[in-house]
Amino acid sequence: MKPMAKKSVTRLRAAMLLLVLIAVTITQSASAVVNIRSITVKGASKAITAFRFTNPAVTGTVTESNHTIALTVPYGTNVQALKATFTTTGTSVKVGLATQTSDTPNNFTNEVTYTVTAEDGTTQDYVVTVTVARNPAKAITAFSISGQTGTTVINETNHTIAVTMPSGSAVTSLQPNVTITGASVGPTSGTAKDFTNPVTYTVTAEDGTTQDYVVTVTVARNPAKAITAFSISGQTGTTAINETNHTIAVTMPSGSAVTSLQPNVTITGASVSPTSGTAKDFTNPVTYTVTAEDGTTQDYVVTVNDAATAYNYGTFKVIAYNYGPTLPWNAHQPLTQVEYTPGTDSVAYATTATVWPQHVYELTKIGTQLVQTSVSVYKLNDNGTDKWFLYNFVGTQGAEYTIRPGNY
Numbered sequence: 001m002k003p004m005a006k007k008s009v010t011r012l013r014a015a016m017l018l019l020v021l022i023a024v025t026i027t028q029s030a031s032a033v034v035n036i037r038s039i040t041v042k043g044a045s046k047a048i049t050a051f052r053f054t055n056p057a058v059t060g061t062v063t064e065s066n067h068t069i070a071l072t073v074p075y076g077t078n079v080q081a082l083k084a085t086f087t088t089t090g091t092s093v094k095v096g097l098a099t100q101t102s103d104t105p106n107n108f109t110n111e112v113t114y115t116v117t118a119e120d121g122t123t124q125d126y127v128v129t130v131t132v133a134r135n136p137a138k139a140i141t142a143f144s145i146s147g148q149t150g151t152t153v154i155n156e157t158n159h160t161i162a163v164t165m166p167s168g169s170a171v172t173s174l175q176p177n178v179t180i181t182g183a184s185v186g187p188t189s190g191t192a193k194d195f196t197n198p199v200t201y202t203v204t205a206e207d208g209t210t211q212d213y214v215v216t217v218t219v220a221r222n223p224a225k226a227i228t229a230f231s232i233s234g235q236t237g238t239t240a241i242n243e244t245n246h247t248i249a250v251t252m253p254s255g256s257a258v259t260s261l262q263p264n265v266t267i268t269g270a271s272v273s274p275t276s277g278t279a280k281d282f283t284n285p286v287t288y289t290v291t292a293e294d295g296t297t298q299d300y301v302v303t304v305n306d307a308a309t310a311y312n313y314g315t316f317k318v319i320a321y322n323y324g325p326t327l328p329w330n331a332h333q334p335l336t337q338v339e340y341t342p343g344t345d346s347v348a349y350a351t352t353a354t355v356w357p358q359h360v361y362e363l364t365k366i367g368t369q370l371v372q373t374s375v376s377v378y379k380l381n382d383n384g385t386d387k388w389f390l391y392n393f394v395g396t397q398g399a400e401y402t403i404r405p406g407n408y
Helices: 003-037
Strands: 048-054 057-059 061-063 068-073 082-088 092-095 112-117 123-132 139-144 149-155 160-165 177-181 184-186 199-204 210-219 226-231 236-242 247-252 264-268 271-273 286-291 297-306 314-322 335-340 349-355 359-365 376-382 385-391 400-404
Touching (some): 048 061, 048 068, 048 123, 057 068, 139 149, 139 199, 139 210, 226 236, 226 247, 264 271
Parallel strands (some): 068 123, 160 210
Antiparallel strands (some): 139 177, 184 199, 199 210, 286 297, 314 335, 349 359, 376 385
16 A cells, blocks of 8 residues: 555544544533423522412511511400401411311411422511501590589590580580590590580590590570569559469459550560560450570569459368367367358468367468458368368358458
């Protein structure tokens, strides 16, 4: 073989060896790539990204830097079995050894630690704190002032309070008793305040919120409505005002004209109708109406009597004469026993007397005039039985007489 030929063979063999080496390298590289792609790397993520309660509806604040979660639930919430809904990037979440789901209840009276486990087995704790909001109640439930009339009206819708004091009350230094739901009230209960104008009371709740109440004190208008004096020029005797029955009786001299009398009327109240001094016809009773400052009214029926017929006590019949009781002011004087029913204007004098045989009686002096004869009328109670007597009277047994008033 020629020298040049040997050289060529050597070069050829070297080139082939190089090709083999390249092929082996490429094959090994391809195998390596295939092996790398078949390896799965496990994740290390283990975060809680959202946390909330559905009942009550409260969303928590997740602070990733401190790995804490905070929630505030309404006042009065029972935190011993709250169910949390959460979102996590880990594979599982536990509280202690208990695996957590969105339906797992936990007692949040104290802090609760949620542990999140990642795919690679690593863990991260999150501390959950639940705070119950402070009481928001802030109401005035009772408000009273000593001596007030009626009950206090508290309007919770408008937050107003109304109190009424009696007519004539001073309101410049009243000390209300105030009852609240809340932490405090200002002005405080029992503090003297001037209620000439409305006063604002502010109630502060435990959670720091406030509610104002505007308190108005009203002084009741005077309810007085009485006729205290009633007189007619020329009348005889004094006017009889019966406040129980609201009647008034006036006696005019016998034969007086009563068709145009002008009474003087004194009242407690705002007005009276007819007014004082107004001429009225008293042939029949006349009604006077007194109106109080508070608008209420009271009627009085006024009757004007003629002296000849006024105060007719009724009729009586003489039964017998006797010398019964011994009267202390005039002993052993005759008494005339009568049948008699007195009128309403009767009692004026009372005393006791010893009656033979030694009985104690109550005698009531009724009247002192019988037609034109001076006479005294007595009621004698004999062990529960009323007996009527005339003293200093001379009449005919069996006759009937009429008693009229005299001077007591």
